[in-house]
Amino acid sequence: MPLRARKSVTDVSNHNCTLPQEEDILVRYISGGYFVMFRRWIKRQTMVWESNPRSKMYLKSTFNIRREKIIHLEDHYYMIHPFSSMKCYWEFMMIIAITLMLIIVPIVLCWEHVTSGVLVLRITLDILCFIDILIGFQSGYLDDKTKKIILSQKKVAMKYLKGRFLTDFLPLINSDIMSVFMESQSTDSTSNISGTNSIRFMNIIKILRIFTLTVYMNRLREFYQYSIFRFKMFKLLLITFLLLLWATGVLFVLARESEExxxxxxxxxxxxxxxxxxxFVEVFDFFFLIDHYPTKSLILLPFELAALAVGVVLQMYFISQILQLVEKHKTSENKYNDKNIQLHNYVRNKQVPPSIASKCQDYFDFKFQKSYYRESEILQTLSTTLRSEINSHICERLLENVDILKDMPFSVITMLTGLMEEEIYLPNDIITRAGDIGDCMYFISSGMVAVYTPGGKEICHISNGGNFGEVCMIMKHTSRVATVIAVDYCDLYVLSRKCFLSAIKTYPDLYRKTMAISKKRMSQVVQTQHGRYRPEEFYDMRTPEGVFYFKKSLYEL
Structure with missing residues (x-):
């Protein structure tokens, strides 16, 4: 059980930053000229957005988000970040525009003449689709394999050209304009109607936009964190409705031309x-094989075969979704939802205060990222070698930043990575308290912490890759001389004294050297507290990015 803090230590239970506020990074890049504030606001909409759930999921901490902004501004200034507010709102607007277009086009296809109002609306929607293509060439993307943000214009353009470009570009062909032009030039009404109908039939290619619609809908689901199963059912119903609508329009045009x-x-x-x-009734029969009789028309035969094929695919997809409904409790996301319900029931039955219940929910969300798994069971199924490689990948980069561990053999470092334990802290959680006896060292995998003196004065911030508490880990019965509070959601790794000693017990000379270095640094800390050294000799308070941190490890914590 941890010891009580000394009475002289100020109780710091919440982080209200008293350090100088970080400079807006946009000031460096937009510092003068006309409409400065407006230009900064526009640019801010193209950068990573903290409120986007995908930002929290993949970047995790405020420090990483700020670093992402700096990389964006320095190396890819004119690109649009895939997690930006502009990208999010634009895709939401395009979902409405594409859906409207996919509803209007098959209906207008059945008309003999296109009105000026409908023509203006169609041109407006086509202009939006053209702008969407331009934005596609300027918008970064998340690499599915590496989970990294790609903002290189060359890579973005190549991915877009290999992906959705054709299905976005071909629907831009507006045959309504050509048909209106032919109507105004032709004098033969019979040939005029036949020709314009043939040209307007080219509008069927606009159905290709349905692929882009599904992509944007998937991203919208991620933003609002909708249930995957419910979303899939809604998307299936929408696509089925659009296909029925298009097939109805095409069947009517073909039947009218063949005078059925x-x-x-x-x-x-x-x-x-x-x-x-x-x-519509005929198409419904085609899709779902209800009282269907083969057609005798050669013009309608290809359409009928295509409709039957689409119907078979839709029925198979419906069946697969029903099977997924039966097996839904076996998926990781639904396991997460089940555990989430159990958490809600637990805090309700225990009458936990709303503030603590909210923190429990935040912890659960951050740890599992909307997908439940049992880490211990997974690791037990892996071989010792694989477990060691995973631990090394996660923890080795954290140990590289510790001066006192740099001269240790590789075998010791490998052993230490396997002994470290993960801990998650929520914003304003107290990680260490000044005056408590410490027996472990902390490594920051992601997040940011604030450091306070025993008197409650904020000293600095420490971010990703930082560490603190190594002297308390090495030296027995050593008190913490600073309070550390989580500023962000923090993913920390802890190395205890017991684990550290077990790893270096076969290297007595190394242990004595490490102990001597720790005692020397501890004496420096004591002398600093009595005014013999200036704190500036130990602290480097600001990085070029404007984030506070310790240049040297926090040996005294």
Whole structure:
């Protein structure tokens, strides 16, 4: 059980930063000229957005987000970050625009003449789609394999050209404009109607935009953290509706051109609406094989075969989704949801205060990132070699920054990486308290912590790759001389004295050397507290990025 803090130590229970505020990094790049504030606001919309859940998931800490902004401004100034607010809102608007286009086009396809209002709306939607292509060439992406943000314009352009470019570019062909031009130039009404209908039939290529629609909808789901299963069902219903709508329009145009007998008389005042209903019923029969009879028309035969094929695919997809519903509790996300429900029930039954319940939820979300897993069971199934390689990958870079461990043999470093334990702290959690006896050292994998003197004065911040508490780990019965509080969600690795001694017990000379260095540094800390040394000899208070940190490890913590 940890000891109580000394009475003389100020109780710092919350982090209210008293250090000089970090300079807005945009000031360095937009410092003068006209409309400075407006230009900074515009540029800020293209940079990584802290409120985007994907930023928190992949960048994790405020320090990483700030570093991402600096890299963006210095190396890829004119690119748009994939986690930016501009990208998020633009894709949301394009979901509405593409859905509207996919609804309007098959309906207009059935009209003999296009009105000026509809033509203006169609041109507006096409302009938005053209702008979307330009934005696609300027928007970075998240590499699925490395989970890194790619902002290089060359790599972005190559990925877009190999991916969605054709399905975005081909639908830009606006055959309505060509048909209106032909109507104004032709004098033969019969040939005019036939020609314009053939040209307007080219609008069917706009259905390719459905691929971009699904991509943007997937990203919207990630932003709002919707259930994957419910989202898939909604997306399936939307796509099915759009396919039925398009197939209805195409069937009507083909049936009208081939003058099918089952269409009602064109002189009827409800000619269009009634025939569209008839075509919709026919298409529904094609898709789901309900009372279907083969057509005798050679013009409709290819359409019928295509509709039957699409119907079979849709039915197979429906069945797969139903099976997924039955097996949903076996997926990692649904296991996470089940555990989340258990957490809510637990805090409710224990009558936990709302503030603590909220912290429990934050901890759960940060640890599992919306996907539940049992780490101990996973590690037990792996071989010793694989477990060692995973630990080395995670922890070795953290040990490299510790001066006192640099001369240790590789075998000791490898052993230490396997002995470190992960701990997660939420914002304002107290990690160490001045006056407590320490027996471990902390390594910051991600996040940021604030350091306070025993009197409660904030000294600095420490971020990713930093560490503190090594003297307390090495020297027995040593008190902490500073309080450390989490500023961000912090993922820390802890190395205890017991684990450290077990790793170096076969190297007595190394242990004596490490102990001598620790005693010397501890005496320097004591002399600093009595005014014999200036704190500036030990602290480097600001990095070029404006983030406070210790230049040397915090030996005294």
């Amino acid at each position: 007998e089952w269409l009602i008389n064109p002189d009827d005042e409800n000619y269009l609406n009634t025939n569209l209903v008839i075509c």
